[in-house]
Amino acid sequence: MDAAEWIAASSAGVAVLAAGFSWRQVRHARGQVAAAQEQVVVARQQLEHAEKAHREQNEPYVIVDIQPAGGPRRGLLVLIIENIGSTVARNVRITADPPLESALGDEYTTRLHRALERTFPMIPPGRRLEYTFDGPMRWENIELPTAYTFTVRCAGPFGQMEEQEYAVDFGTWVETLLPALPLKQVESNLDKICKELRSLVGVLEKSHAPAIREENERVMQEYRDRVAAQAAQRQGDDGTESGTMDEG
Structure with a gap:
Protein backbone atom coordinates (compact mmCIF):
# COMPACT_ATOMS: atom_id res chain seq x y z
CA MET A 1 0.00 0.00 0.00
CA ASN A 58 -59.05 34.21 46.80
CA GLU A 59 -62.41 33.15 45.41
CA PRO A 60 -65.77 33.27 47.18
CA TYR A 61 -67.54 30.01 47.96
CA VAL A 62 -71.27 30.31 48.44
CA ILE A 63 -72.79 27.17 49.89
CA VAL A 64 -76.48 26.30 50.24
CA ASP A 65 -77.71 23.83 52.83
CA ILE A 66 -80.74 22.83 54.89
CA GLN A 67 -79.96 22.45 58.58
CA PRO A 68 -81.83 21.98 61.86
CA ALA A 69 -82.12 25.22 63.80
CA GLY A 70 -80.67 25.41 67.28
CA GLY A 71 -81.60 27.21 70.47
CA PRO A 72 -85.22 28.29 71.03
CA ARG A 73 -86.06 27.37 67.43
CA ARG A 74 -85.07 23.74 67.89
CA GLY A 75 -87.25 21.49 65.77
CA LEU A 76 -87.29 23.89 62.81
CA LEU A 77 -85.42 23.45 59.54
CA VAL A 78 -83.68 26.46 58.05
CA LEU A 79 -82.34 27.19 54.59
CA ILE A 80 -78.73 28.39 54.83
CA ILE A 81 -76.92 30.57 52.29
CA GLU A 82 -73.35 31.34 53.38
CA ASN A 83 -70.15 32.63 51.81
CA ILE A 84 -67.34 30.59 53.37
CA GLY A 85 -64.73 32.01 50.97
CA SER A 86 -62.28 34.86 51.51
CA THR A 87 -63.65 37.38 48.99
CA VAL A 88 -66.95 38.98 48.08
CA ALA A 89 -69.38 36.95 45.95
CA ARG A 90 -71.22 39.11 43.42
CA ASN A 91 -74.38 38.62 41.41
CA VAL A 92 -75.28 35.44 43.28
CA ARG A 93 -78.11 33.42 41.81
CA ILE A 94 -79.45 30.20 43.30
CA THR A 95 -81.89 27.65 41.92
CA ALA A 96 -83.43 24.62 43.59
CA ASP A 97 -84.55 21.39 41.97
CA PRO A 98 -87.32 20.58 42.73
CA PRO A 99 -88.72 23.98 43.80
CA LEU A 100 -88.80 24.43 47.57
CA GLU A 101 -92.07 23.75 49.34
CA SER A 102 -92.76 24.19 53.05
CA ALA A 103 -95.23 22.22 55.13
CA LEU A 104 -95.72 25.38 57.22
CA GLY A 105 -97.99 26.79 54.50
CA ASP A 106 -98.07 28.87 51.36
CA GLU A 107 -96.73 31.95 53.14
CA TYR A 108 -93.40 30.28 53.96
CA THR A 109 -93.22 28.63 50.53
CA THR A 110 -93.67 32.05 48.89
CA ARG A 111 -90.94 33.54 51.09
CA LEU A 112 -88.52 30.78 50.08
CA HIS A 113 -89.30 31.28 46.41
CA ARG A 114 -88.74 35.04 46.71
CA ALA A 115 -85.41 34.39 48.44
CA LEU A 116 -84.15 32.21 45.59
CA GLU A 117 -85.67 34.20 42.74
CA ARG A 118 -83.69 37.33 43.56
CA THR A 119 -80.12 38.03 42.52
CA PHE A 120 -77.95 38.90 45.52
CA PRO A 121 -75.77 41.87 44.45
CA MET A 122 -73.08 40.74 46.87
CA ILE A 123 -72.51 38.37 49.78
CA PRO A 124 -69.41 39.34 51.83
CA PRO A 125 -67.06 36.72 53.32
CA GLY A 126 -68.56 35.10 56.40
CA ARG A 127 -72.07 36.39 55.68
CA ARG A 128 -74.71 33.80 56.63
CA LEU A 129 -78.36 34.10 55.63
CA GLU A 130 -81.05 31.95 57.25
CA TYR A 131 -84.61 31.41 56.07
CA THR A 132 -87.24 29.39 57.94
CA PHE A 133 -87.84 26.35 55.79
CA ASP A 134 -90.01 23.92 57.73
CA GLY A 135 -91.04 22.49 61.08
CA PRO A 136 -91.57 19.08 62.71
CA MET A 137 -94.72 18.56 60.66
CA ARG A 138 -92.46 18.04 57.64
CA TRP A 139 -91.92 14.44 58.71
CA GLU A 140 -95.67 13.85 58.75
CA ASN A 141 -96.13 14.91 55.12
CA ILE A 142 -94.67 12.06 53.08
CA GLU A 143 -95.67 13.74 49.80
CA LEU A 144 -93.05 16.48 50.20
CA PRO A 145 -89.48 15.72 49.06
CA THR A 146 -86.52 15.61 51.40
CA ALA A 147 -83.82 15.85 48.71
CA TYR A 148 -82.92 19.00 46.76
CA THR A 149 -80.16 20.03 44.39
CA PHE A 150 -79.05 23.64 44.67
CA THR A 151 -77.11 25.33 41.86
CA VAL A 152 -75.09 28.45 42.68
CA ARG A 153 -73.89 30.93 40.05
CA CYS A 154 -71.79 33.93 41.07
CA ALA A 155 -68.80 36.05 40.16
CA GLY A 156 -65.58 36.58 42.08
CA PRO A 157 -62.47 38.76 41.73
CA PHE A 158 -61.36 36.73 38.68
CA GLY A 159 -64.68 36.92 36.87
CA GLN A 160 -67.56 34.47 36.51
CA MET A 161 -67.04 31.27 38.50
CA GLU A 162 -67.97 27.74 37.57
CA GLU A 163 -71.41 26.63 38.66
CA GLN A 164 -71.46 24.85 42.00
CA GLU A 165 -74.01 22.14 42.80
CA TYR A 166 -74.97 21.00 46.29
CA ALA A 167 -77.06 17.87 46.79
CA VAL A 168 -78.91 18.10 50.10
CA ASP A 169 -80.95 15.19 51.46
CA PHE A 170 -82.12 15.88 55.00
CA GLY A 171 -84.08 12.64 54.96
CA THR A 172 -80.80 10.85 55.69
CA TRP A 173 -80.46 12.46 59.10
CA VAL A 174 -84.10 12.78 60.12
CA GLU A 175 -83.48 10.15 62.80
CA THR A 176 -80.97 12.47 64.45
CA LEU A 177 -83.68 15.08 65.03
CA LEU A 178 -86.36 14.98 67.67
CA PRO A 179 -89.49 15.90 65.71
CA ALA A 180 -91.86 14.83 68.47
CA LEU A 181 -89.76 15.94 71.43
CA PRO A 182 -89.30 19.73 71.29
CA LEU A 183 -92.32 20.26 73.55
CA LYS A 184 -91.08 17.60 75.91
CA GLN A 185 -87.75 19.35 76.07
CA VAL A 186 -89.52 22.64 76.79
CA GLU A 187 -91.51 20.97 79.56
CA SER A 188 -88.32 19.54 81.02
CA ASN A 189 -86.68 22.97 80.98
CA LEU A 190 -89.76 24.52 82.63
CA ASP A 191 -89.67 21.85 85.35
CA LYS A 192 -86.03 22.69 86.02
CA ILE A 193 -86.88 26.39 86.21
CA CYS A 194 -89.76 25.72 88.63
CA LYS A 195 -87.52 23.64 90.87
CA GLU A 196 -84.85 26.34 90.87
CA LEU A 197 -87.47 29.00 91.69
CA ARG A 198 -88.87 26.93 94.54
CA SER A 199 -85.37 26.43 95.87
CA LEU A 200 -84.69 30.16 95.56
CA VAL A 201 -87.94 31.02 97.33
CA GLY A 202 -87.01 28.64 100.15
CA VAL A 203 -83.61 30.27 100.55
CA LEU A 204 -85.15 33.75 100.56
CA GLU A 205 -87.75 32.76 103.11
CA LYS A 206 -85.10 31.39 105.44
CA SER A 207 -82.77 34.33 105.05
CA HIS A 208 -85.55 36.94 105.41
CA ALA A 209 -87.81 35.14 107.86
CA PRO A 210 -87.80 37.96 110.52
CA ALA A 211 -88.50 40.61 107.93
CA ILE A 212 -91.23 38.48 106.38
CA ARG A 213 -92.88 37.94 109.80
CA GLU A 214 -92.63 41.63 110.59
CA GLU A 215 -94.19 42.52 107.24
CA ASN A 216 -96.97 39.98 107.75
CA GLU A 217 -97.68 41.35 111.22
CA ARG A 218 -97.72 44.89 109.85
CA VAL A 219 -100.21 43.95 107.17
CA MET A 220 -102.41 42.11 109.66
CA GLN A 221 -102.31 45.07 112.07
CA GLU A 222 -103.31 47.44 109.27
CA TYR A 223 -106.17 45.12 108.46
CA ARG A 224 -107.31 44.97 112.13
CA ASP A 225 -107.06 48.77 112.44
CA ARG A 226 -109.10 49.21 109.27
CA VAL A 227 -111.78 46.80 110.49
CA ALA A 228 -111.90 48.53 113.88
CA ALA A 229 -112.22 51.97 112.26
CA GLN A 230 -115.03 50.74 110.04
CA ALA A 231 -116.81 49.27 113.07
CA ALA A 232 -116.43 52.51 115.03
CA GLN A 233 -117.74 54.50 112.10
CA ARG A 234 -120.79 52.24 111.86
CA GLN A 235 -121.45 52.64 115.59
CA GLY A 236 -121.16 56.41 115.27
CA ASP A 237 -123.55 56.40 112.37
CA ASP A 238 -126.02 54.25 114.33
CA GLY A 239 -125.85 56.65 117.32
CA THR A 240 -126.48 59.66 115.12
CA GLU A 241 -129.45 58.06 113.50
CA SER A 242 -130.86 57.06 116.92
CA GLY A 243 -130.49 60.64 118.25
CA THR A 244 -132.20 62.04 115.21
CA MET A 245 -135.12 59.67 115.69
CA ASP A 246 -135.49 60.66 119.39
CA GLU A 247 -135.65 64.37 118.51
CA GLY A 248 -138.34 63.65 116.06
Missing part, protein backbone atom coordinates in the same frame (compact mmCIF):
# COMPACT_ATOMS: atom_id res chain seq x y z
CA ASP A 2 1.50 3.26 -1.08
CA ALA A 3 1.42 6.56 0.77
CA ALA A 4 -1.65 7.81 -1.05
CA GLU A 5 -3.61 4.77 -0.04
CA TRP A 6 -2.47 5.15 3.56
CA ILE A 7 -3.52 8.75 3.56
CA ALA A 8 -6.91 7.90 2.08
CA ALA A 9 -7.46 5.10 4.61
CA SER A 10 -6.42 7.36 7.48
CA SER A 11 -8.74 10.10 6.26
CA ALA A 12 -11.60 7.65 6.05
CA GLY A 13 -10.93 6.46 9.58
CA VAL A 14 -10.77 9.99 10.87
CA ALA A 15 -14.03 10.75 9.09
CA VAL A 16 -15.68 7.70 10.67
CA LEU A 17 -14.44 8.69 14.10
CA ALA A 18 -15.63 12.28 13.58
CA ALA A 19 -19.01 11.06 12.43
CA GLY A 20 -19.33 8.85 15.49
CA PHE A 21 -18.33 11.69 17.76
CA SER A 22 -20.75 14.03 16.05
CA TRP A 23 -23.56 11.47 16.37
CA ARG A 24 -22.89 11.15 20.11
CA GLN A 25 -22.93 14.94 20.43
CA VAL A 26 -26.21 15.17 18.53
CA ARG A 27 -27.74 12.44 20.69
CA HIS A 28 -26.52 14.20 23.83
CA ALA A 29 -27.89 17.50 22.57
CA ARG A 30 -31.23 15.87 21.82
CA GLY A 31 -31.28 14.49 25.36
CA GLN A 32 -30.57 17.92 26.75
CA VAL A 33 -33.35 19.42 24.62
CA ALA A 34 -35.79 16.73 25.80
CA ALA A 35 -34.78 17.33 29.43
CA ALA A 36 -35.19 21.06 28.95
CA GLN A 37 -38.62 20.51 27.41
CA GLU A 38 -39.62 18.31 30.36
CA GLN A 39 -38.44 21.02 32.75
CA VAL A 40 -40.51 23.56 30.85
CA VAL A 41 -43.56 21.31 31.10
CA VAL A 42 -43.00 20.74 34.82
CA ALA A 43 -42.48 24.47 35.39
CA ARG A 44 -45.65 25.25 33.45
CA GLN A 45 -47.61 22.69 35.49
CA GLN A 46 -46.22 24.11 38.73
CA LEU A 47 -47.16 27.60 37.61
CA GLU A 48 -50.67 26.45 36.71
CA HIS A 49 -51.03 24.73 40.09
CA ALA A 50 -49.77 27.84 41.89
CA GLU A 51 -52.18 30.05 39.94
CA LYS A 52 -55.03 27.65 40.65
CA ALA A 53 -54.18 27.57 44.37
CA HIS A 54 -53.97 31.36 44.47
CA ARG A 55 -57.28 31.60 42.64
CA GLU A 56 -58.99 29.11 44.94
CA GLN A 57 -57.69 30.89 48.04
